[in-house]
Amino acid sequence: MRTQVAIIGGGPAGLLLSHLLHLQGIDSVVLESRDRGYVERRQRAGMLEQGTTDVLRESGAGERLDREGLVHHGLELRFGGAGHRIPLTDLTGRTVTVYAQTEIVKDLVAKRLADGGDVRFETEVVDLDASAPSVTFRDAGGATHTLECDYIAGCDGFHGVSRPAVPGLRTFSREYPFAWLGILADVPPSTEELIYANHDRGFALHSLRSPQVSRLYLQVSPDEDIAAWSDARIWDELATRFATDDGWKLHEGPITDKSITPMRSFVAEPMRHDRLFLAGDAAHIVPPTGAKGLNLAVSDVIVLARALTERYATGSDTLLDTYSSTCLRRVWRAEHFSYWMTTLLHVDPAADDFALRLQRSHLDYVASSEAAKASLAENYTGLPIG
Template identity: 55%
Template sequence: MRTQVAIIGAGPAGLMLGRLLDLAGVDNLILERRSADYVLGRIRAGVLEQGAVDLMDRARVGQRLHAEGLVHEGTVLSFDGEDLRIDFTALVGRQVTVYGQTEVTRDLMAARPDRVIYEAEDVALHDIDGAASVSWVQEGVARRIDCDYIAGCDGFHGVSRASVPASAIRTFERVYPFGWLGVLVDRPPVSRELIYANHERGFALCSQRSLSRSRYYVQVGTTDTVEDWSDQRFWDELRHRLEPTTAEAVETGPSIEKSIAQLRSFVAEPLRFGRLFLAGDAAHIVPPTGAKGLNLAMSDVDMLAEALIGFYRDGSTAGLDGYSARALSRIWKAERFSWWMTNLLHAFPENGPFGRRMQRAEFDYLAGSRVARQSLAENYTGLPH
């Protein structure tokens, strides 16, 4: 077997890369170790930057997004019950769209009914500096495919980054001393826009998946488990952290999904190793505070697709040679913004009263400075791909 590009991972990054290559006539095969149902069952972020929306359109999979996605022209920051709205449209002339990652994946799957191998076991990358190939086991049978290039889109724990010699890669990481407990509930959102709240008891977020389904989060300790949090305890704590009128308006109900995500910032450098390229969570992780994870993956594969298509169209390696530096420039800017949002909005008891006052000063500066709000809006709605 042979293909031009072997893509490891059938999440939104791998599927989008495959779709862009398909449209340009570049042959590719996607390998995924999980089942299709498992991939679709993952509950992830749901805020798309304008650039990600535009990319869905260019990939010709944006129809349902425009029909069902919720366009948000702003967001609300809250500090100890005092609300500040950031008006994206007025400040930068752009918006974001709430459309779940599961739905993005579903749309991309529908556009790619074949050339995706699910439940590929024991995936291994070979000779990434020379005659590259990928092997795997499918239904007990060992298989192998030769390729020109490999795109590692298989996430933080995937085989792609793990296949790189430790001496060839450098990683940067910050693990935060808390996590997010998230609850999904079939109740209308408390607000038409997202609310990010900083309270002395900890961070809270009021988000949504549709006009009838809401997603709420509260900051919890690193040792907390889902079992520690009954639905009633969660709703009580969420209300404590919100402005009183908002807290009163929250419609509660039985959780249909509840999980805890630990927060970290992570970047690997470089993103190219011979014939292997890293993209998405294989290359970086951001805390979810700035809604950048899925959006960064989309910008990575947009750049990588452009580089690969340029090579097969013109024979030029310039795009491939420049991919790592180009992608990392945008990645580090998104990491900075997510780190800044995380530090602004979460409780850091170890920082003491001084740290709390610094957060207050930052919030007051945002409230009083259009330039500061404009910077927030520019980053939140997404820097250019």
């Protein structure tokens, strides 16, 4: 078996890379360990930067996004019993769009299969060679195959096989003393724009999935037992943390999914070894507060697709040679913004009164300073790619 680019991982990063390469006449094979149903149901991020929506539209994969995505022109910081709107579009000229990762994956799978793409589900990668590029994998029937290629893209997430195949990696990480308890609920959202709430009892986020489905989060302990959180307790705690002095009400409804997600920051450098290139969660993780995880994965594969296109079109390795440094500039900026948003809004259980007063002062500053609002808006809607 042979292809030009072997892509390990059939999430949004791997699928989008395959689609972008196809548009440039470059062949690829996508190898995904899970079955198609699992991949298309996997709950993940849902806030898209302007650059992410632009590339999906320009690549022809944005039809349903344009029809069903919820475009936002602002967000709300809520603390001290009051809301403070950050007018994203007024400050940057850009928007963000709520459109679940599950839907992006469905769109890209359908697009690749309709275009004759080679997407192989239930394939376990057992070995890879970055120097004489090849990937050995076991298919759903247990048969072993070797896929020879020119390049390998490791888009297989934090726990995948690609990152361990890069020798001499330098890693940077931070664990946070809290986690998110997230729910999906069949209830119309109580807000038209996201609400990021800081409360003495902890952080809360009101997001959206559709006009009929709400996505909400609570700060909890990393070792929290989800069984201890009944639906009634979750709604009571959300109502407490979102409460305002003007009597704002939270809509409640049936909870269809609940989970607890730990919070971490992680970066691996470099993002390339020989002909193996890491992208997305295989190379970096951000806490979800800044809504950067999916968007960083997309920016990585945009940069990689451009570099591979140049290589096949002109024979030049220039963009491939600068892939890691180009991506890492944006990664570290997003890491800092995500860290900043996380520490700005969450309550550190070890914080003393002095630290809590500093946090409130910082929130007051962001809510009242046009310069601070503009900085938040610029980072939140997305910096230039590449």
